[in-house]
Amino acid sequence: MSTPREPTDDPIIARDATYYRAPDALRQSLRKSLAQAAAGEPQAPRKAPPRRLAGAFAGVLQPFAGWRTAAAGLALALVAAVGWNAMLLQSRPSSEDLLVRDVVNAHVRSLIAANHLNDVISTDQHTVKPWFTGKLDFAPPVQDYASAGFELTGGRLDYVNGRPVAALVYKHRLHTVNVFVWPAAAMANAPARVLTANGYSLAQWRAGGMQYWAVADVAPAELSTLADAVSGSAAR
Amino acid sequence: MNRLAQFEHSVVPHLDAAYNLARWLTRNDHDAQDVVQEAYLRAFRFFDSLKDPDARAWLLAIVRNTTYTWLARNRPSDLVPIDDQDLIPSDTETVGHATPMETNPEVILLQSANRKLMNQALEEIAVGYREVLVMRELEDLSYKEIAHVAGIPIGTVMSRLARGREMLRRALEKRMKRAS
16 A cells, blocks of 8 residues: 555645545445344354364374273263353353344334334323333333433334333434333342443343333433433332 | 444445545445445445455445446446557556646646546546546555456556546546636
């Protein structure tokens, strides 16, 4: 790349011709379609155990014919096999990874598909909350947090973590925030934990016996604000 | 880091370069966006084939191929075949400087050309010459990288650059005469 400029180069072209920069709209639509493409592709194939392993053991065992050595070798092989399986288990995506992917996918889907974002459109929590009645086996707490900058715009049913969940939709400035709610396995409250995946921010917390996952393309700290507001109202 | 994160780390930063090339080749904002979108999805699919830590030339090659496929389908008349036979490869000195106009007046002419005229002139010349000029002058790619992206020998890159500059100069000249 550090090729010396040839004398025939025209700096005038670089000076006068427009360098077209990618518009923001392209950047955004690209992020969406890439996330979609990534979600649609199969998992990376798990590594096959190297054949060399068996060969190596054969080499160790061959020179010794005694039972004792064979037993020791067998034990070693057993340990190796167990260890190998443990490694395989670890290399598999953790349940948290899968859940994060579920949450991001549900969020992206809600933004891509027309009319998928809200099944019940209302800024009134007293309209949104009853809408869920009879559709879920739990009653999700629904509240507007406009004073904290998160305005309730509606809700819908979604499917996350292998179960139907309530999806509450908030507007935060120009961003759409999806908050997925379902009953938590543990009753104890847990403060918000933020993470990022595929460029989205996520926050997870537990309050009032409910599991919450919030996702949006905002700074992680902003989701913490929402988590604090929700946890605060659940404590009351 | 998962595959998407790696891709976002090494390929997405070159979005401006990708867009600039597609924009210059399609000469249209909307078409350029479509092409780049498609090229990026292709790049993501073939991401495993990227060996070079610098993804820019690799990405631009995909953008260029996608653009050419797009042009062939939508604007085949844009794809003017280039005859490199009558160009003497690597002998840029002859091609570039043997022209009688290539003296001071040209420099003055080029220097006084404004942005609008330059953009129009560059859009006017055949896509095969336009692309090497854009890659060289706007993207600052080396001859070797351009050869890789365009799939032509380095000598051809140099002769097309020289010929392209000559065409650009003439296009500018014409426009400036008309303007004055």
